[in-house]
Each structure stands twice: as C-alpha cells, then as structure tokens.
Amino acid sequence: MKQIAATLGLDDCRIAAVTGPAAHAEQYQQWIDAGEHGEMDWMAKNPNRRKDPREVLPSIRSVITVALNYYQAEPPPLSPTLPSPAGSGPVPSAPGLSPLRGRIARYAWGDDYHEVLDGKLRDLCEWLEDQGGAQRLYADTGPVLERDWASASGLGWNGKSTIQIHPRMGCYFFLGEILTTLAIAPDKPLADHCGKCMRCINACPTGAITSPRHVDARRCVSYLTIESKSAIPLEFRRAIGDRLYGCDDCLAACPWNRFAQDSREAAFATRPFVAQWSPRDFLTLTDDTFRNLFRHSPIRRIKRPAFLRNVCTVLGNTGIAADLPALRMAAADPHPLIAEHAVWAVTEITAREADAGKAENPQHPQMPPHAGTGRF
Ligand code: SF4
Ligand code: SF4
Structure with a gap:
C-alpha cells in the first residue's frame, strides 16, 4: 500500500490502529465550548464523529494518514519595470524598496489541494477495496481530528504552532486520511522534537497561539482572512500587515523546514498572480475576473467580497497616495464589506501621508512593525 501511495505522488503514508477516540478529543471539545473556533460552525458539527472515528465507521480498524508536500520556493520580487497585469498602472517604488506584493499563504499558490488530494485518496481507496476493506476518505473535508491520527501513525508530531511537523518535509504539506475496516500493521509514533523552541509562538503577529499547541x-x-466572512475587527487590521490571504508566519519560523524541497506535484506550481499581481491590481477584480483568475484556486472559495476586504486591509497598511483613487472607487462598491474596508484604508493612508508630509511624493511606507514577540 505504501508503494502504491508513493506511485500516486504522495510523500508519506502511515498507519495508526484505532482502539479508542482521538488523543485530544477532550481538548477539542473544550476549545469548541470556549467558542475559540469563531464562525467555523462546521468544526462544532458532529462532535462525537470528529472525536471518535468509530462513530463514522463502526468496524474501523485503522486510520491511514497521507502527506502531500506543497512547498514552492519564494518567487522573485515584483519588478517595477513590468507592466501591471491588471492594467492598474506600474507599481511605484521608492529607491531601495521593492514594489509591494501582498503575501498569500503558500498552500494557495497553486491549484486547490482538495481536488488534487481527493483524487489520490480515491485511487488508494480503490486498491483497499480490492483487498476487502470498506473505507471513508477525507481531504480536509470531514469530521476527523487529523493531526491526532497523523501523530499516532508516526507521520511527524504536533508542533507548538498546532501545525503537524514532518522530520523530513517540515510543515508545508497537506494531510489526508482514509478510515478503513482493514487491520493493517501500525507504524510507531515519533517523539516530539519541538524541545525548548518557541519560534512559532514568538512569530505570531496577533498572539493567536495563546499557549503551546493552543x-x-x-x-x-x-x-480572519479566509474562514471569517465578517469585517476584520479593528484591533487586528494593522497586524494583518501585507497578508492578503492566510498567514504562514508560524510555519515559516519553524526550523524543521530547513529540509523542505519543492513539491513534485505539478498542480501546486506557483501561479502568475502570486508573483506578479500587486494589491492594487487585485482591487480591480470584478465578480467575473475574480472567478476567472482564481479558477481551481483555493482563493476562489472565499469569494470576491471577502478577498477584496483583505486587499483593502493590506492597502490600508501598505498603500500610498497613488492607491487612493482605486480605493475611493471601492468605497462605493455595493458590497458593504468591501466599501467599509476601503473607507478604512483611505483613512489610514491619508493619515499616514499627512503625518509624513509626503502626500504628493508617493513612497511605500515601511511595514507596520511586528514586535519581536509577535504580540500587540
Ligand atoms: S502565525 Fe499566523 S497562521 Fe500562525 S497562529 Fe499566528 S496568525 Fe495564525
Ligand atoms: S517553530 Fe519550534 S516550537 Fe514551533 S513547531 Fe517548529 S520546532 Fe516546534
């Protein structure tokens, strides 16, 4: 089975025996009860099924966990000499400063992993069916405490950031699971190798890792930029900085990524918009151009209003006077989420330019400082 998984392009495949609920079932319930999942109502649904896979597949004997590496190297900085792809004008740059490219979480640089991973898991399930098993598969699509089963199977350990760490791949990989009625020889769990390291906790820009593994x-x-469909609370807007979609800070801080290699999966190749589009370019997207640009991208899932909410927030933090006309147009957008964040961005840029006395001499400001501790 592991050979077939490797042939399918999966980067690791491990097995855990199922003899009871997931290891952190109670902590998960406490987290939900405290409301720390926010608007992610799906996380609170079917808690018993999520806590114990025997509630999903009563005759389950094993959980198979697979890993699919999505790491891609950083693209070169935006070039001020290249024409803007969305026709919003060249991106000005001050001497010594690169034109700003908003940051997009690495997992979203290529195609939507749900489709890619689901296909590979289905192929593996076909083979397991031939061996007489009954299966359920999840590509981040169902109620399963996936990191508990990954840890139980020896596919890395749960880092203090709560991200799964693989000793060879680091943390830029997707997890998928197959619940099966087949009893397969389990793999041995790994020891926790975080030690005294606190880098991910210190790197967090909003203090979201309130204690190790929480x-x-x-x-x-x-x-705030992907799962929530609401306005970004004012207390977090400046801390969003230049993050257009998601955040990789706690992943990027992890020293275990020193062994990370580019993904072998062609579908995860970095798309041009990641390397070439500035926030002002993204601000020009209509419903149609948004759907076209992000076809088969995970970004398409959050839809244009939430994405432009993020774009306005980033421009509020990093924009210059030249961004104001586009933002003033966005402030008239019929969608209140876009309009409100555009107004906020205009206010932020105007105040910053006035403070600097540079309203007629556009320059990119320095990024709002992230305290070394990552806390407010
Ligand atoms: S570093 Fe970013 S992704 Fe990680 S917990 Fe903090 S805000 Fe969330
Ligand atoms: S950054 Fe350090 S503490 Fe955080 S997950 Fe990586 S090794 Fe563990």
Missing part, C-alpha cells in the same frame, strides 16, 4: 482561531490571521 490557537485561538478568532485571533489568527488565517481565520
């Missing part, structure tokens, strides 16, 4: 999602930039 994230308050309501403070997390990934939640």
Whole structure:
C-alpha cells in the first residue's frame, strides 16, 4: 500500500490502529465550548464523529494518514519595470524598496489541494477495496481530528504552532486520511522534537497561539482572512500587515523546514498572480475576473467580497497616495464589506501621508512593525 501511495505522488503514508477516540478529543471539545473556533460552525458539527472515528465507521480498524508536500520556493520580487497585469498602472517604488506584493499563504499558490488530494485518496481507496476493506476518505473535508491520527501513525508530531511537523518535509504539506475496516500493521509514533523552541509562538503577529499547541482561531490571521466572512475587527487590521490571504508566519519560523524541497506535484506550481499581481491590481477584480483568475484556486472559495476586504486591509497598511483613487472607487462598491474596508484604508493612508508630509511624493511606507514577540 505504501508503494502504491508513493506511485500516486504522495510523500508519506502511515498507519495508526484505532482502539479508542482521538488523543485530544477532550481538548477539542473544550476549545469548541470556549467558542475559540469563531464562525467555523462546521468544526462544532458532529462532535462525537470528529472525536471518535468509530462513530463514522463502526468496524474501523485503522486510520491511514497521507502527506502531500506543497512547498514552492519564494518567487522573485515584483519588478517595477513590468507592466501591471491588471492594467492598474506600474507599481511605484521608492529607491531601495521593492514594489509591494501582498503575501498569500503558500498552500494557495497553486491549484486547490482538495481536488488534487481527493483524487489520490480515491485511487488508494480503490486498491483497499480490492483487498476487502470498506473505507471513508477525507481531504480536509470531514469530521476527523487529523493531526491526532497523523501523530499516532508516526507521520511527524504536533508542533507548538498546532501545525503537524514532518522530520523530513517540515510543515508545508497537506494531510489526508482514509478510515478503513482493514487491520493493517501500525507504524510507531515519533517523539516530539519541538524541545525548548518557541519560534512559532514568538512569530505570531496577533498572539493567536495563546499557549503551546493552543490557537485561538478568532485571533489568527488565517481565520480572519479566509474562514471569517465578517469585517476584520479593528484591533487586528494593522497586524494583518501585507497578508492578503492566510498567514504562514508560524510555519515559516519553524526550523524543521530547513529540509523542505519543492513539491513534485505539478498542480501546486506557483501561479502568475502570486508573483506578479500587486494589491492594487487585485482591487480591480470584478465578480467575473475574480472567478476567472482564481479558477481551481483555493482563493476562489472565499469569494470576491471577502478577498477584496483583505486587499483593502493590506492597502490600508501598505498603500500610498497613488492607491487612493482605486480605493475611493471601492468605497462605493455595493458590497458593504468591501466599501467599509476601503473607507478604512483611505483613512489610514491619508493619515499616514499627512503625518509624513509626503502626500504628493508617493513612497511605500515601511511595514507596520511586528514586535519581536509577535504580540500587540
Ligand atoms: S502565525 Fe499566523 S497562521 Fe500562525 S497562529 Fe499566528 S496568525 Fe495564525
Ligand atoms: S517553530 Fe519550534 S516550537 Fe514551533 S513547531 Fe517548529 S520546532 Fe516546534
């Protein structure tokens, strides 16, 4: 089975025996009860099924966990000499400063992983069916405490950031699971190798990792810019900085990424918009151009209003006087989420330019400082 998984392009495949609920079932319930999942109602649904896979597949014997590496190297900085792809004008740059490219979480640089991973898991399930098993598969699509089963199977350990760490791949990989009625020889769990390291906790820009292995999602930039469909609370807007979609800070801080290699999966190749589009370019997207640009991208899932909410927030933090006309147009957008964040961005830029006395001499400001501790 592991050979077939490797042939399918999966980067690791491990097995855990199922003899009871997931290891952190109670902590998960406490997290939900405290409301730390925010608007992610799906996380609170079917808690018993999520806590114990025997509630999903009563005759389950094993959980198979697979890993699919999505790491891609950083693209070169935006070039001020290249024409803007969306026709919003060249991106000005001050001497010594690169034109700003908003940051997009690495997992979203290529195609939507749900489709890619689901296909590979289905192929593996076909083979397991031939062996007489009954299966359920999840590509981040169902109620399963996936990191508990990954840890139980020896596919890395749960880092203090709550992200799964693989000793060879680091943390830029997707997890998928197959619940099966087949009894397969289990793999041995790995020891925790975080030691005294606190880098991920210190790197968090919003203090969302409130203690080792505990994230308050309501403070997390990934939640605020992807999962939440509401206005970004004012207390977090400046801390969003230049993060257009998601946040990789706690992943990027992890020393275990020193072994990370580019993904072998062609579908995860970095798309041109990641390398070439500035926030002002993204601000020109209509419903149609948004759907076209992000076809088969995970970004398409959050839809244009939430994405432009993020774009306005980033421009509020990093924009210059030249961004104001586009933002004033966005302030008249019929969608209140876009309009409100555009007004906020105009206010931020105007105040910053006035403070600097540079309203007629556009320059990119320095990024708002992230305290070394990552806390407010
Ligand atoms: S570093 Fe970013 S992704 Fe990680 S917990 Fe903090 S806000 Fe969330
Ligand atoms: S940054 Fe350090 S503490 Fe955080 S997950 Fe990586 S090794 Fe563990």
